[in-house]
Amino acid sequence: MRFFARRGRRALFFWPAALLCAGLCGAPTSRAASEIPHLEKRGAATQLIVDGEPWLILGAELRGTASSTLVNMSTIWPELERLNLNTVLLALGWDWIEPEEGRFDFSLVDGLIDAARKHHQRIVFLWFGTWKNGISSFAPAWVKRDQRRFARARLQNGRSVEILSPFSSAALEADTRAYVALMQHLKAVDDRHTVLMMQMQNEVGLNGDSRDRGAAGEKAFAAAVPAELMQYLGAHKAHLSPELARHWADAGSKSRGTWTQVFGEGPITDDLFMAWSYARYLNHVSAAGKAVYPLPVFTNTALAEIWSKRTHPYPAGGPQYYLLDVWKAGAPSIDFNSPDVYAPNFDEIVANFHRDDNPLFIPESAADAHGIANAFFAIGAHAAIGYSPFGIDDTAWLINFRPDKGTPGTEDFDNTPLAKGYSVLHNLAPVILAHQASGAIGAAWLNKAKPSQDIVLGDYTLKVELRRSTRDQGFLSELGYGLAVALGANEFLIAGSDVQVTFQPRTPGPAIAGIADAEVGRFEDGHWVATRKVNGDDILLNYKLAEQAEINQSGSGLRFLPGPPVIQRVTLYRYD
Numbered sequence: 001m002r003f004f005a006r007r008g009r010r011a012l013f014f015w016p017a018a019l020l021c022a023g024l025c026g027a028p029t030s031r032a033a034s035e036i037p038h039l040e041k042r043g044a045a046t047q048l049i050v051d052g053e054p055w056l057i058l059g060a061e062l063r064g065t066a067s068s069t070l071v072n073m074s075t076i077w078p079e080l081e082r083l084n085l086n087t088v089l090l091a092l093g094w095d096w097i098e099p100e101e102g103r104f105d106f107s108l109v110d111g112l113i114d115a116a117r118k119h120h121q122r123i124v125f126l127w128f129g130t131w132k133n134g135i136s137s138f139a140p141a142w143v144k145r146d147q148r149r150f151a152r153a154r155l156q157n158g159r160s161v162e163i164l165s166p167f168s169s170a171a172l173e174a175d176t177r178a179y180v181a182l183m184q185h186l187k188a189v190d191d192r193h194t195v196l197m198m199q200m201q202n203e204v205g206l207n208g209d210s211r212d213r214g215a216a217g218e219k220a221f222a223a224a225v226p227a228e229l230m231q232y233l234g235a236h237k238a239h240l241s242p243e244l245a246r247h248w249a250d251a252g253s254k255s256r257g258t259w260t261q262v263f264g265e266g267p268i269t270d271d272l273f274m275a276w277s278y279a280r281y282l283n284h285v286s287a288a289g290k291a292v293y294p295l296p297v298f299t300n301t302a303l304a305e306i307w308s309k310r311t312h313p314y315p316a317g318g319p320q321y322y323l324l325d326v327w328k329a330g331a332p333s334i335d336f337n338s339p340d341v342y343a344p345n346f347d348e349i350v351a352n353f354h355r356d357d358n359p360l361f362i363p364e365s366a367a368d369a370h371g372i373a374n375a376f377f378a379i380g381a382h383a384a385i386g387y388s389p390f391g392i393d394d395t396a397w398l399i400n401f402r403p404d405k406g407t408p409g410t411e412d413f414d415n416t417p418l419a420k421g422y423s424v425l426h427n428l429a430p431v432i433l434a435h436q437a438s439g440a441i442g443a444a445w446l447n448k449a450k451p452s453q454d455i456v457l458g459d460y461t462l463k464v465e466l467r468r469s470t471r472d473q474g475f476l477s478e479l480g481y482g483l484a485v486a487l488g489a490n491e492f493l494i495a496g497s498d499v500q501v502t503f504q505p506r507t508p509g510p511a512i513a514g515i516a517d518a519e520v521g522r523f524e525d526g527h528w529v530a531t532r533k534v535n536g537d538d539i540l541l542n543y544k545l546a547e548q549a550e551i552n553q554s555g556s557g558l559r560f561l562p563g564p565p566v567i568q569r570v571t572l573y574r575y576d
C-alpha cells in the first residue's frame with residue numbers, strides 16, 4: 001500500500017500554497033492580512049473570501065445560550081476540533097454585551113475570539129438583538145422593562161407579548177447603537193479575521209398575527225407602498241418569485257397605491273408589508289454596522305409553507321423564498337438570506353433560496369448522515385458558501401436529526417458522520433472552491449423517493465443512483481449522495497456514499513464510456529495520492545453486458561459503499 005501510494009502521487013493536481021489554505025488554515029497569509037472577509041463573485045460562484053482566498057465554511061451552530069459564558073464553552077471547543085469544523089456559529093445576545101444602557105462589556109466577545117483562535121476555529125456571530133425566533137427575549141432587561149419607550153408589537157387579541165415592534169424607532173436606535181459598538185470592537189480587536197460574517201437577528205417574523213396592529217404599524221399599513229419597493233418590483237418584474245408575481249397580477253399589477261390597493265386585502269398582503277418592515281429595520285442595523293466594519297451580513301429563515309398552504313400562526317414577514325424580492329428591495333445591505341432547513345425536502349428548499357442575487361448558505365440543519373448528504377449537495381450543486389448543522393453541543397444531534405428529549409448522545413466525536421464527512425470536504429476544499437468558480441461541479445442527493453439523478457458535467461452525463469444489487473438491480477440503499485468535479489475532458493473526481501455512478505458520453509464519437517483507470521485516494525499537499533486501485537468487483541455494476549451495450553453502457557461504473565464518504569478518481573475512454 002505504501003509503495004502504491006507513492007507511485008500514485010500525481011503532481012497533476014497541484015495548487016498554489018495559498019489556495020491549499022482555503023478554508024483550512026488558521027493564520028492569515030501576509031499578502032491578504034489586511035483584507036476584511038468579504039463576498040466576491042468568482043466565475044460562476046459568489047464565494048466568501050478570507051485573507052485573500054476562498055473559504056468553505058465547514059461549520060456548525062451551537063444552541064443559543066452555549067456561548068453565553070466562557071466557562072460553558074471551555075469543554076465545547078475541543079469537541080469542535082474533533083468534529084473537523086473550521087467555523088463555528090455562535091450567538092451573541094444583546095443583553096450579554098450591554099447589560100446597562102450605554103455600558104458595553106466585550107469581555108465575552110474577546111474570550112470567544114481568543115478561544116476560537118486556540119482551537120483553530122473561525123466564528124460567525126449570530127446577533128440576537130431585537131429578535132431571536134421573532135421574540136425579543138435577548139433584548140436587555142432595561143429595554144424589556146421600558147414598554148413605554150420601546151413599543152411592542154400589538155396583536156389582534158390585544159394581549160401584550162414579548163415582541164418589540166419593528167416600527168419602534170427607539171428599539172431600532174438602541175439595537176443599532178449596540179450593533180455598531182460591537183462592530184467597532186471587532187474592527188479594533190480582530191486583526192486576524194477570526195470573525196467571518198454576522199447573522200442579523202435570528203429567524204425574524206411576527207409570531208401570533210399576520211401584521212403588527214400597533215399605532216405606528218397601522219399608520220404605515222394605511223400609507224402608500226414605498227416608492228423604492230414599487231420601483232424594485234417594476235424593474236425586476238420578469239424575475240420575481242412566481243408567488244409574488246401572481247399575487248401582484250391578481251390584484252391588478254398597479255404601480256402605486258396603499259398596500260391593499262396594490263396587493264389586495266388579506267394575510268398575503270400583510271406578509272408583504274411585514275417583510276418590507278422587517279427588511280428596513282434589519283437593513284438599518286446592518287448598514288450602520290457595515291459603515292464601521294463591513295463584514296458580510298445574512299439572515300436566517302424559519303421556513304413556512306407557501307401562501308396557498310399557510311395557516312396561522314406563522315412568522316409573518318420573515319425572508320421566505322417567495323418574499324426574497326421584497327427583502328432584496330428593502331435590505332440591500334444584507335448580503336444574502338439563508339434557509340434553516342429542518343424539513344425533509346432539502347433539495348427543493350435550497351434550490352429556491354439559491355439565486356443569482358442570493359448565494360446559498362445553510363446556517364441550521366441536520367448533523368447526522370442526512371446532514372452530510374445535505375452538505376455535499378449544497379456545496380456541489382449550489383456552490384454553497386458552506387454548511388452548518390444546528391445544536392451540536394447537544395451531542396444527540398450528531399447521530400439523530402431533531403432528537404427527542406432523552407435520545408442518548410455520543411462522545412465518539414471522531415467517528416460521527418459529521419466528522420467523517422467534513423474530513424473529506426476539508427480534503428477536497430481547494431478542488432471544490434476552484435470548481436465552484438469554474439462551474440465544473442455537480443452533486444446528487446438521493447433517497448427512496450428520488451433514487452436517481454443525472455449530473456451533466458463536461459463531455460459526460462453522470463447518472464448517480466442509489467446503490468443497486470448486481471443480481472436483480474434493485475436498490476440497496478435509502479440515503480446516498482455524491483459530489484463530482486470534472487478534472488479534464490475524460491477525468492472526474494467523485495466523492496460520495498452509498499451510490500453508484502455510470503457515465504454517458506455527450507459529444508460526437510464512440511458512444512460507450514469505459515473505465516480506463518480508477519482509484520480511491522485523497523490529496524496530500526496538493527497532490528493526488530492513490531490509496532487503492534479500483535477494478536473488477538468494485539466497478540462491475542451490471543453483468544448483462546449485451547443488454548447494457550444495447551443502451552450504450554459498459555456495465556461498469558463507480559460504486560460507493562455505505563458509511564463515511566470516500567473520494568474516487570476515474571479516467572474514462574470511449575468505444576463503440
Ligand code: DGJ
Nearest residue numbers: 064133202203340364390
Ligand atoms: C431555529 C432557531 O433559529 C434556533 O435558534 C433554535 O431555536 C432552533 N430552531 C431549535 O430547533
